[in-house]
Amino acid sequence: MTPPRSRRPGALFPLPPFAQMLALLLFAAAVPLSWCERPWLDPSHPLSFQPLVPLAAAYLAWHRRTEIWAIDRNVVTLFGRNGPQRGARPWLVVVGAGLILLACFTKTAGMGVLGLLLAGAGVIHVLRGGMVLGALASPLCFLLTMVPWPDSLVAGLTFELQLASTAMASHCLAAIGIPNEVLGNALRIGGYQLEVSPACSGMGIVFPTMAAALWYALLARARCGLTLVLLTAALALSALMNVLRVAAMGIVGEQDPAAAERLHDLNSWIFTLAALGAVYLIARYLGLRPGGPPAPETEEEQSPDAPPSPPRADLARRQGLAALLVATGSLSLFITARFARAGEWLPPLPERIVGAGGVEWRSQPSQLSAQSLAILGNPKWDARLYHNALGEEVAVCFIAAGSFDAYHDPTVCMTGNGFHRSAERLVPIDPTRPEESRQFRSFVFRHAHDRTAVVLYYWLQHQDGGTDTANRMGTYRDLWARLKTGWGAVVQGRQTVIVRVLAVVPPHDLESAPQARRNVRRVAEAVQRAMVTEAEPVIPAETEPAAGAEAPELSDAG
Amino acid sequence: MPSSPPPPLSPVPPVAQKAAWRAVGVAATAWFTLVMMYQFFPGSFVPGEAQVDAAMLAERTGGPLPTPAELFPVLPGVRRWVAEGEEAEGEEDAPVVFLETRAEGHRMVGGETGVALTSRRNGVPFQTEVYRIDARGVFGLATGPNAEVLLSPPLPLLLPGANGASVRAWRGELVQGTNRTPARALIRLDGPERVVTPAGTFPGAYRVDLHVQVGPHDPTTPPVVSTLWLAPGAGVVRQRAPLGPGGRPVTFALAPPPRGRVE
Numbered sequence: 001m002t003p004p005r006s007r008r009p010g011a012l013f014p015l016p017p018f019a020q021m022l023a024l025l026l027f028a029a030a031v032p033l034s035w036c037e038r039p040w041l042d043p044s045h046p047l048s049f050q051p052l053v054p055l056a057a058a059y060l061a062w063h064r065r066t067e068i069w070a071i072d073r074n075v076v077t078l079f080g081r082n083g084p085q086r087g088a089r090p091w092l093v094v095v096g097a098g099l100i101l102l103a104c105f106t107k108t109a110g111m112g113v114l115g116l117l118l119a120g121a122g123v124i125h126v127l128r129g130g131m132v133l134g135a136l137a138s139p140l141c142f143l144l145t146m147v148p149w150p151d152s153l154v155a156g157l158t159f160e161l162q163l164a165s166t167a168m169a170s171h172c173l174a175a176i177g178i179p180n181e182v183l184g185n186a187l188r189i190g191g192y193q194l195e196v197s198p199a200c201s202g203m204g205i206v207f208p209t210m211a212a213a214l215w216y217a218l219l220a221r222a223r224c225g226l227t228l229v230l231l232t233a234a235l236a237l238s239a240l241m242n243v244l245r246v247a248a249m250g251i252v253g254e255q256d257p258a259a260a261e262r263l264h265d266l267n268s269w270i271f272t273l274a275a276l277g278a279v280y281l282i283a284r285y286l287g288l289r290p291g292g293p294p295a296p297e298t299e300e301e302q303s304p305d306a307p308p309s310p311p312r313a314d315l316a317r318r319q320g321l322a323a324l325l326v327a328t329g330s331l332s333l334f335i336t337a338r339f340a341r342a343g344e345w346l347p348p349l350p351e352r353i354v355g356a357g358g359v360e361w362r363s364q365p366s367q368l369s370a371q372s373l374a375i376l377g378n379p380k381w382d383a384r385l386y387h388n389a390l391g392e393e394v395a396v397c398f399i400a401a402g403s404f405d406a407y408h409d410p411t412v413c414m415t416g417n418g419f420h421r422s423a424e425r426l427v428p429i430d431p432t433r434p435e436e437s438r439q440f441r442s443f444v445f446r447h448a449h450d451r452t453a454v455v456l457y458y459w460l461q462h463q464d465g466g467t468d469t470a471n472r473m474g475t476y477r478d479l480w481a482r483l484k485t486g487w488g489a490v491v492q493g494r495q496t497v498i499v500r501v502l503a504v505v506p507p508h509d510l511e512s513a514p515q516a517r518r519n520v521r522r523v524a525e526a527v528q529r530a531m532v533t534e535a536e537p538v539i540p541a542e543t544e545p546a547a548g549a550e551a552p553e554l555s556d557a558g
Numbered sequence: 559m560p561s562s563p564p565p566p567l568s569p570v571p572p573v574a575q576k577a578a579w580r581a582v583g584v585a586a587t588a589w590f591t592l593v594m595m596y597q598f599f600p601g602s603f604v605p606g607e608a609q610v611d612a613a614m615l616a617e618r619t620g621g622p623l624p625t626p627a628e629l630f631p632v633l634p635g636v637r638r639w640v641a642e643g644e645e646a647e648g649e650e651d652a653p654v655v656f657l658e659t660r661a662e663g664h665r666m667v668g669g670e671t672g673v674a675l676t677s678r679r680n681g682v683p684f685q686t687e688v689y690r691i692d693a694r695g696v697f698g699l700a701t702g703p704n705a706e707v708l709l710s711p712p713l714p715l716l717l718p719g720a721n722g723a724s725v726r727a728w729r730g731e732l733v734q735g736t737n738r739t740p741a742r743a744l745i746r747l748d749g750p751e752r753v754v755t756p757a758g759t760f761p762g763a764y765r766v767d768l769h770v771q772v773g774p775h776d777p778t779t780p781p782v783v784s785t786l787w788l789a790p791g792a793g794v795v796r797q798r799a800p801l802g803p804g805g806r807p808v809t810f811a812l813a814p815p816p817r818g819r820v821e
Contacts, residue, residue, distance in 0.1 A: 156593065225575050232582045287569060359725050389725050389744055390767055423611035431618060444611035453611075511798070511809060514614050514751035515765060521619050 017318065021123050024325040025116060031332040032103045032112020035405075036148055038374070044268075046154060046203035049211060053146035056215050060139040063219060063290070068135045075131055088130065092122030093321060097328040104332040105486030106479060107339075107404025109148045117143050119325070126317055138218045145211045151408075154203070155415045161201040161239070162418075163448065169196075169246035178251065184449025185418060187246070189254045194246070202242030204268060209238040209275045216280065220288035230286065234279045241275040336403075338490040343402020345463050345495035346380045353386065353526045361386040361523060366395060375413070377405030386523055392515070394503050394523045401460065401489070401496040404482065410443055410458050410500065419445040419454060426469060427521075429459075429528060440524055441469035444513070453510060455517045456502040457524040461531050462488075463495045501527065613752055621750075624790040626716035629764060630689070630696045631793050632673050636660045639797070639810035640756060655680055657810050662686070667700040668708045668733075679801065689715070708733040713743060715766065716788075732772060744769040744781075753787045753796050755811035760789035763796075783807070 026033070039047040061068065096119025103112030121140055125133045133140075162185045170182045173189065181188040186195045213234035217227040245267055253260030353361040363384040373381065380400035387393045399406045411421050423444040428436055445454040460468040470481030488494035501524040503516040570578075639657040658681075662674040665688050672688040679685075686705040690697045690712060697712035710731045717726070728743040749764035766788060769781035787796040795812045802808040 160593065225579055228582055229570075229575070229578055232578075232585075285569075389727075390746060390769060422608050423615050425612065425615040427615065442615045444615060446607060446611070451607075511796075513611075514617065515748060515767075517614055517617070518619050518748055 017127075020318070021127070021321065024322055024329075025120050025123065028097060028119060028325040028328040028332070029100050029112055029116035030329060031336050032100060032109050032116065035107065035109040036113065039148055044199040044204065046158065046201075046207045047148055048204070049208035050146040050148065053143060053211065056211075057139040057143045060142060060215070060218055061136060064135065064138070068132060071135050072128060072132050075129055088125050090122055090126050090317075090321060090324065092125050093119045093324055094122075096120070096122055097324055100328050101331055101335070102483075104335040105490065106482035107407075107486075108150075108479075108482070110150065113147045114144075117147070119328075123321055126321060127314070138221075142215055142218055145214065152412045152415070155198075155412055158198045158201045158203050159415055159418070159420075159448075161203055161206070161242075162196050162198060165200070165202050165239075165242050165246050166196045168243040169250060172243060172247040173250055178254070180250065184447075186449070187250050189250045192250070192253045192257055192260075194250045194253050194260070196246055199268075200242070200246060200249075202239055202245075205242050205245075205272050205275050206235060206238040208272060209279055210234045212276055213279050213283070216283050216290075217288065219290045220283070222286075222288050226286055226288065230279070230283055230288070233282045234275070237278045237282075238272075238275040241271040241278075245271040335486070335490050338493070339403050339486075341493065342489035342495050343379055343400040343406065346382060346398060346400045346497060347531050349382045349384045349396060349398060350527070350530050351384075353523060359388055359522075361388050361394070361526075363387070363396075368397065372413075375405065376408055377403040379403070379406045388519070392503070392519055394501060394519050396523060396527055397500045399498040399500075401485075401498050404485070406498055407460075407485070409478075410445075410456055414443075414445045414454065414456075418449065419447050419452075422446040422453075429467065429525065438467045439469050440521075440528075442517075442521075444517075447507075450507040451510065452507050453505040453513050453516075454502055455505065455513060455520050456500060457520050458498075458500050459524075459528070460485075461497045461499055461528065463497075465532050467528075468496075497531070499524075499527065499531075610752075617751055623719065623747075623764070625693075626696045626718060627691060627693070628790045629788040629793070630691055630716060631791060632661050632691065633793055634661060635815075637793075638813040638815070640813045642809045642811050656813070665705065667705060668710065670699055670712070672697075672699045674705060693718070702734070706734055709741075710738075713745075715745060715768070716747060739772055740774060741770060741772045742775060743771070751787075753789065755795050755813075757795070757812040757814045760787075760792060760795050763787045763789040 036050070039045045040051045042048055096115045096117070099115030099118060100112050103109070103115060117140065120143075121133060121136075124136060166182055166185050166187055170180050170187055173180045173187075178189060183193075185197075186193055188194075210231055213230045214227070217230050222230065248267065249260050249264065252263060349363070351363055353363075363386045366383045366385040368381060368383055373379070376399055379402045381398060383395070383397040385393055385395050401407060411424075414421070421443060425442050426439045427442050429438045429440055430436055440457045440459050443454075443456045443458065445456065446452070458469070462468070468481075468484075470478065470484070485496075489496070501520050503520050505513045505516045637659045639659070641655055658678040660676050662676050664671050665674040667688050670690055672690040674686055674688050676683060677685045677687075683703070685701065685703060687698065688700040688705045690699055695714055695718060696716040697714055698709050699712050700706070700708050710733050713728050713730070714726060725744055725746045728745065730741055732739045732741050744767075746767045747764055748767075750762040751765060753760045753763040764787070766786040768784045768786070770784070771779060771781045773779070782800060784800070785798040786794050789795045792812075796809065798807050798809040800807050
């Protein structure tokens, strides 16, 4: 007697086994996947093609379905349902789950998605065996293209491509007799100035075109050499298409700037499609056609109307996997909740800072843009602009460290705005005790075009008085620092504020950069002291004025 | 019967494929190396600027100050200054290319004795300033083409012990004959910092900012801003003043003396 389908022994929920495992995997990786919202849902982001990758991978698997099913049936026929080819230990799932948890501790979306893919491969390995996993190698490998890249790497590559596209487009325009001038990442053509923004850098064409080239090569079962040739061609063609796109925008913009603005979004699609079409033609020229070897003959055909009932051992494996994945998902939600608690502390920024020698820094509230706050994970924040009697300004910003997004490293966000890090140094908070571990992380950033300098002091202030300066949200080099932060926030319940103190030195006044650094330093010292003592922030005088000095009509500047 | 080899998938000859492989490998490696170098050592791409910025971050803030007399010594002979940057070239209104200053000895103004410093702009005399320099500080006594405008009371340019945490305010009058014009000034000494000039590098220079407002007090009127960089023992090594066309600030750096030393 065949039991009802919904109550068969292998069912954890009233869902097909495949859907059950998929749902559990998505639950386990729900937190890292939620971090991908920004790159995946922003059409101008270079990684916005990644949500389409699972569909493309599914098509790859479907394209090989006959082969995969045949292997699966042969395994069952030859070795039995509980033979040595099935029921492997779930070490791959454990590694994947571990990566997901590590990703939650360190807020690295790429690691989380990689963990999801490993766990998914592990589930297939446990339930269907190594041979089926091998047959699914191509789609699984292609799924690696949906692993988000580190922000700093994307920002750095985007910046390089911005400059390169601008320079190449300038050459193209000059070659066809249109005089133009390159101003960093902008092109001036007559009275029209075209700024090559990050969205126009070409990354939005390069990434999807290369992913599509890889997908087609896998679909056509191309050899490694041909795949590399196709990928190289895709890289070159997509970069070329972007150069043509910038040049075309320049030509249209010179004639009609309004038309160029209207065409701006449309031409991204046009040139992406053109790049994809060109890659397809090259693939055809290389002899690549979708298809592949015929599926191996099966030893036994089974009727699709009579699916085999999983035995008890299979059910136990499913239950074990389900428990592991549910535990992973629950732990990741717990970690997220602990991080949110860590972002509850936000001391007020002082309205005025008074120096004992007479310097007074008054302040007024300043704003952070909604876009910046979204990038930082919409944390609690406070920002003020301080100015002294000489009209010099220093900006201070507090960000509550409620999530790792808030740790957006200056090297990342400044690079995305056209600056590069010119110098970086750790300096002691108390200069009389240079051996002390409490430090500021000081930077000078320079704009690639006009050399505008930004002097910035950055540190993490813990509520218990401790500080930290290690890089987060940069690259995977910062894993240890991220683990420390995760441990402090999740296990120790540490609450932290990220402090940025900065001054901008315009290009016509670059000789004032040392003065700007001193101003930033003094305001940073006062703000740090205020955060620790919650007292009136007073900058100590390095030396007091000598007694008896003649000071006619002298008064402190107010 | 032996099976025939499968037809090649690609019309590209194997030799060309191999060459393309190698080219791709070399290009990818070079590109990756450059990107990584830029990521890890961005300063190496703009060496001069990066070194200047790195040195700036390493400078101390505050600390013991030299005395006013050390920062503002009266040096004999002519000191020559050259304009920095694009201000020196291409201007239509006869740009100031160089300045010369000379200590002209002591002069009595307003009942006080000070050292007179005369300046020539592009070879033409244009200003004389009189300073009183003693243990109590450096005070400006008079200014003008022939030092005929008295500062009452004297303007305290440098005071002993004044440091980067202080901005001094001066309120007084400019007296010329019977005319008395109210004036205000803010003075700040801060440093040290490294100053590079054609005459040499001065690692421990101090910066003096001088904001002057002449006439009835009006917060909306922007002050006239001058900046001096003073090195102990060498005096003023760089100065910025609104001497360009339309009052645009021009920076002058100390030039080496003709015989290779500061006269």
